[in-house]
Amino acid sequence: MPRLPQVRTIVSQMAPYVPGEQPAPGERVIKLNTNENPFPPSPRVLEAIHSVDGEHLRRYPSPQADAFRATAAAVHGVSADMILAGNGSDEILAIAVRTFLGPGDTLAYPDPTYSLYPVLAATCENRVVTVPWETGWELPVAALLATGARAIFFANPNAPTGTLVRPSRVRELALAFDGLLLVDEAYVDFADENCLALVHELPNVMICRTFSKGYSLAGLRFGYAIAAPALVAEMSKVKDSYNCDAIAILAAIAAIEDQAYARTTWRAVRAERSRLAGELGKRGWEVIPSQTNFVLATCPGGGAAALYRELKRQGILVRHFDKPGLADKLRITVGTAEQNDALLAALPG
């Protein structure tokens, strides 16, 4: 009798993915743990979804999501062949790894940053080199260059710190680097600056964006890369033939077209972020200045893990990382004013 077939050693050694806590359907919680936008998506997104008909679903979608590429190109002032659409920016990151990094090639990133990068690198049998952030969460340019990496990835603004590296500093790294510099701008809609202009000047810079945060569409799974046409063409060979579904393409177009609506939510999140950070400060928390829709803050007098559990007991989910440098902190998603008030009211002292 055949046995269970053997999986790759590298896979059997991987820890299974532990998804962020999701409340059960119907459970009433204040969910400030996975950095979703607290406001609903643009009404135009729902209109687009509700207009879908059977013929649209029966046929294969556009392999490159052409209509989305054209719209996003116009919004960003780039050409359509500089846009690669994906099933969430996680898929874009995975495609980038598969396109640029073979077995044994080095991926470098500052630590801590998005926890997906090492998982993707493991699947492709890449070598991973991490470099600590410089003081003040500044990009460690020299140390990253010294890794001899073929690709450098980092989230900007960064997770879980919420900090932003200025575009001039990112440019400095890109100018001195021969490989792919992927700037993962998942949270950039809440920031003061972005690195988009660098793609016009520097062919080794790739910008990665998502609809999960800024456009309130985490459920949709839609992200995209912006990069030199030659890079997009190579990545297109590696992606699944039809990686974006017909409904998501329509919804993403409707969302990105409604910049006025999106900007309203970004402004509201930024205003609540300031207020939340200020109120936490008054209560003795040390809050890292955030350019995202969350704050990373040090619990006064320690006990972050215990407080996380106590908040959960009260129906308020936040995020605690049991890791060196993070264990004394909580990462709190900026919610609506009511949600933030509820959190503040639940804090001790």
Add this chain to the structure above:
Amino acid sequence: MPRLPQVRTIVSQMAPYVPGEQPAPGERVIKLNTNENPFPPSPRVLEAIHSVDGEHLRRYPSPQADAFRATAAAVHGVSADMILAGNGSDEILAIAVRTFLGPGDTLAYPDPTYSLYPVLAATCENRVVTVPWETGWELPVAALLATGARAIFFANPNAPTGTLVRPSRVRELALAFDGLLLVDEAYVDFADENCLALVHELPNVMICRTFSKGYSLAGLRFGYAIAAPALVAEMSKVKDSYNCDAIAILAAIAAIEDQAYARTTWRAVRAERSRLAGELGKRGWEVIPSQTNFVLATCPGGGAAALYRELKRQGILVRHFDKPGLADKLRITVGTAEQNDALLAALPG
């Protein structure tokens, strides 16, 4: 100044994907070239999509599409932990390759079969060994076993031949094989038999299904694997964390729950398939008996490529493969009665 970053040699050497011809929006063609179901999806699918609200989109979806798993498990008489949901069965196939085949490991398949397998293997730097089908499109069991493969994939019913290998013959291969046997049942809803029962008996058999053909949802991108829980658990580590979007999960549940509707379309396609094959036969075509929603047929007197172009000129798209053993044939998707009549009327003689 930095140059374009280098991509992996294996990627730069890949030919870019050439999508099947898609008519431009508004263009009126009879599209019998990419094996879509000619009937619309169940009305319940559209109801499910039209019920989506902003809260559903704002939040991350279920990482494992739990509600779909439960529904599909009930329909198929398996446990929910035997179901892995994916962004199209193409993603399921890609995840299987990444889970079971490292660089240098061998993937074997009978030739011709689904043209995606070698593309996936190339990205993972696997070795590929192909084996010709036995006479009568029978599974070459001994030759496949002799390859020393870690995994064997094949489409059943097969594309582009439309032929089915009986489950007893598949079982024979699985019993003698130590690696993963992936039976890609994309077209199985139109066939007389399927291999689902084998997963209960044989831990090395994985069944792959899709909503693109049988459920008229090619635009949705939803597929799934059915296999031993241990295999599903390992593959879950390799997939993107949130690989299925919230709308697609709802739509897939609605589709698979409406078995009565789906079966009506399958019966109609099978009836039209018989009629189309019969009419082609009367006109001198040699038609391979099909268990799918397409027929592969040899053009009487040659000239398949020229006929393909002439049909296209008349607004009828079919598929021609310019490959040894296939160049004298056309692959024709079974359309509605009206579409098939139009095709038959356009044939010479």
